[in-house]
Amino acid sequence: MSSSDSSGSRDLNGRVVARGRLARLRSRLRGGGGAGPLGLTDEVVVVAGSDDDAIASSTALEASSWRAEEEVILRHDLEVPADRLGDAAAVAALDGYEVVDDDRWGSPPRAVDDRLEVLVLARVQLLDAMHLSQERSRMASLGSRHDGIARRWSVLQRPPGGAGH
Numbered sequence: 001m002s003s004s005d006s007s008g009s010r011d012l013n014g015r016v017v018a019r020g021r022l023a024r025l026r027s028r029l030r031g032g033g034g035a036g037p038l039g040l041t042d043e044v045v046v047v048a049g050s051d052d053d054a055i056a057s058s059t060a061l062e063a064s065s066w067r068a069e070e071e072v073i074l075r076h077d078l079e080v081p082a083d084r085l086g087d088a089a090a091v092a093a094l095d096g097y098e099v100v101d102d103d104r105w106g107s108p109p110r111a112v113d114d115r116l117e118v119l120v121l122a123r124v125q126l127l128d129a130m131h132l133s134q135e136r137s138r139m140a141s142l143g144s145r146h147d148g149i150a151r152r153w154s155v156l157q158r159p160p161g162g163a164g165h
Helices: 021-029 057-062 082-093 129-145
Strands: 045-050 072-080 117-125 149-157
Touching: 045 057, 057 129, 072 082, 072 129, 082 117, 082 129, 129 149
Parallel strands: none
Antiparallel strands: 045 149, 072 117, 072 149
16 A cells, blocks of 8 residues: 555654544544645655765754654655666565655656666655664665665655645
């Protein structure tokens, strides 16, 4: 099941969190509880990101407009050989990542190395510095195992005060 078609909030590992009956009742009494869970097709803006491997996740997040209490779309741009794109995407899918092959967040990036092609992966999750570091490391390993590189990462959220869907 892909994150764009499943419903519910996400945890720090991108898994859907099942809401209990009491939480659903409170949400109904409050009038729906806001914009609802974030999806990969929602209107979002980049609130943090970097292509510098040396920057600490905590430093990048502290210097950004990221809102810790709200779900994010965590996006990774990898560069891998064309014949390894499918394998890399399949491995990432095991952790809930989906391939984004359109321009919903602007023009797709171009590979820095002409021998490689860009693979954009994204998933919805809650985020903190430790889990961002974990995912950056996971993507660096994924890129390396497929003869490529994790080029950059981005954190996207709904615009402040935005209605979402």
